[in-house]
Amino acid sequence: MTVQAKICGINHPDAMEAAVQGGARYIGLVFYERSPRYVPPPTAAQLARLAPTGVRVVGLFVEPDDEFLERVVTNVPLDMIQLHGEEMPARVREIRETYGIEVMKAVKVADAADLDGAAAYQDVADRLLFDAKPPKNVAALPGGNGLSFDWTLLAGRTWTKPWMLSGGLTLDNVAEAVRATGATAVDVSSGVEDRPGHKVPAKIRDFLRVTGAL
Template sequence: MANHVRVKICGLTRTQDVSGAVAAGASYVGLVFFEKSPRHLSIDAAASLAFEVPVGVAKVALTVNADDAMLDAMLAKVPVDILQLHGSESPERVADIRARTGLPVMKAVGVASAAELPALDAYSSVADMLLVDAKPPKGARLPGGNGLAFDWQLIAGRRWAVPWMLAGGLTPDNVAEAVRLTGARQVDVSSGVESAPGTKDAEKMAAFVAAAKGVTGCPTI
């Protein structure tokens, strides 16, 4: 029996990418608000895309160390379901954003070694969800979306107080192995389903979702 793995496709920039992600079976779609990213959207562009997302698919806004003014401006126009904090936000800042906005918050934590694992425990007490991502290399311009994976054995069998999602270098070719090794019930992909930075490929999105949802024999939660 196949697992009920939920897929987030992040960094959508075009209407056809939204429809492709939805048609593929994505449970979440991600909109990026970070000017250094090739997937960055203006608030107006993001609002237009968000209204294309059908009910039942969660709209996630990815921000990086955003201040209150930016969050207020974005949320005034974009109908968002979840905030994804992908910067160096402290646990206190995560709790503050969650309280101020009234929205569920997903905190991304970059992992390269066992040294980063305690941070996941710290954030699990203030966030509604964790995104376990690959730690960006030193000097990287982007905090995520770099197409890098980490050693999945580091989190094999680990669980936290809140739901979590696996990210970092996932592709249609390796997502099944990642799910089997980690027991992840949620996975996030961006560059792994693109034909060019910021341009999603409908066939790759469909293949990714099918591979993620088709895994059998995972440990159960």
């Protein structure tokens, strides 16, 4: 089994280089201003152009309005839009049809009922991403909090669309997470940082070396 990896929250050329050279299949650029990983569209455009053919650039948005989406999509070469807020299925469909770009919808998981809700997105999104539900405090971000969820909730589940596993993944636990869930694609952000928003190239390379061997 080949496990593909997405390095999310890239905001510096050094991190981009480490991800590309390490074999990342996806690169995530965060367009959510509250995040320490946020990149303004002009900077994001420069980073996106460093991604070679075969590495897909994913733009992460949280409940974006049409004006902001239009500005980013017009100026940044994205291969996929990731919706990481509370977007309803109709909004996911609308964005997918408007921009003609693949859309991946994040589903925040704390219990089995949260996974049941993912079914509504299978017909409107190209991919799903399962992430840990953020803690209930005002400082929590929609994602990238370094939290994992009970991976056994995904065991034996099947979906009509490809999916990624996210939430608290690190060099030390990603192999266990893949074994528990059957994931063929994983997404990491805080797990390759030494502080919020600061990617460590060596950690990126180490993470990709492990996932590349799974």
